[in-house]
Amino acid sequence: MTGADVLDFPDGVALSETxxxxxxxxxxxxxxxxxxxxELVRALVWAGTRAASPNNTQLWRFVVVREAEQRAAIGGTMEEFLSWIDALGEPADEHDAHIRAEARHLVANVAQAPVLIFVCAEHAYPERGPDPRYLWSVVNTASQNILVAARALGLGATLTMMQVRNEQSVREVLGLPENVQIGTMIPVGWxxxxxxxxxxxxxxxVVHLERWQEGS
Ligand SMILES: Cc1cc2nc3c(=O)[nH]c(=O)nc-3n(C[C@H](O)[C@H](O)[C@H](O)COP(=O)(O)O)c2cc1C
Structure with a gap:
């Protein structure tokens, strides 16, 4: 099996655009x-809604933030996350330092991203006793579809969980009802x-064929 950055297809088979x-x-x-x-923002959310969900429940809900005032309000909730990043201590290596600096940049500049997509989900499945694993599963399937769609449209996007340090404030800015959880926050732009x-x-x-093989 190949692990190359570009997938090798057998001769004569074109690598699909997807x-x-x-x-x-x-x-x-x-x-x-x-x-x-x-229209492009709609296309991203459309892609999110084409994802798989348990029993096709489509528990995902999307809050799309575009207005400058609302973006600024979200940006204002990020102070705690910035302090959290700053308190992480020494990065493990150069790569870690780079990701951390970039993540910090994104948090500090979140209000400048033209679109923020919050991928949320209803805690409602199974009906008889909602299990959070289903709720998070739809957040993940929808979010990844949005990332791939953004790339296909030439848009930049990052799957983040920037809301976790300041979730209550973000919930208030978005006006979320109690049974809706925020899963990811995806800043989008050119x-x-x-x-x-x-x-x-x-x-x-990362792949084990037929059964788990220790040390392979
Ligand atoms: C659940 C999850 C949470 C993430 N949270 C953040 C985040 O808060 N801030 C951020 O900048 N990136 C975040 N990321 C993005 C990862 O850092 C990124 O996917 C990973 O480093 C791989 O980078 P690459 O896609 O550029 O190769 C998150 C990714 C996932 C899947």
Missing amino acids: LRMMGQARAMRRLRPDPVPD PDRAFGPARRLPLDD
């Missing part, structure tokens, strides 16, 4: 402030950096 986009749907934390047309391949572990490091 797989190519999946291979490049990386975190894009540097965004230009230029507006994103509503990229201010080049897209590159998603660097991931080789398949051989």
Whole structure:
């Protein structure tokens, strides 16, 4: 099995555009402030709603924030997250330092991202006794579809959980009802950096064929 950044297909088989986009749907934390047309934002949310969900319950709910005032209010809730990042101590290595600096940049500049998509979900499945694992599953399927769709449309996006340090304040800004949980917060905009391949572990490091093999 190959673990290359670009998937090798057998000779004569074209790499599908969808797989190519999946291979490049990386975190894009540097965004230009230029507006994103509503049709493209709708396309992203549409992609989110095409995802799989338990029993097709489609528990996901999306809050799309575009107004400057509302974005500023979200930005204002991020102080705690910034202090949390600053208190993390020394980064483990250069890569860690880079991700941390970029994440910090995104938090500090969140109000400048032209669109913030909050992928939320209703805590409502199974009906007889809602289990949070289902709620989080739909957040994840929908969020990843949005990331791939953004890449395909040439938009930058990052799956974040920036709301976790200040969740109550974010909930208040969004006016969320009690049974709706925030899963991810995806800032979206035109990229201010080049897209590159998603660097991931080789398949051989993460795949076990037929049964788990220790040390393979
Ligand atoms: C559940 C989850 C939470 C994340 N939270 C944040 C976050 O709060 N801030 C951030 O900048 N990136 C966040 N990320 C993005 C990851 O850092 C990113 O996917 C990872 O470093 C791989 O980077 P790449 O996509 O550029 O290759 C999160 C990703 C996931 C899946």
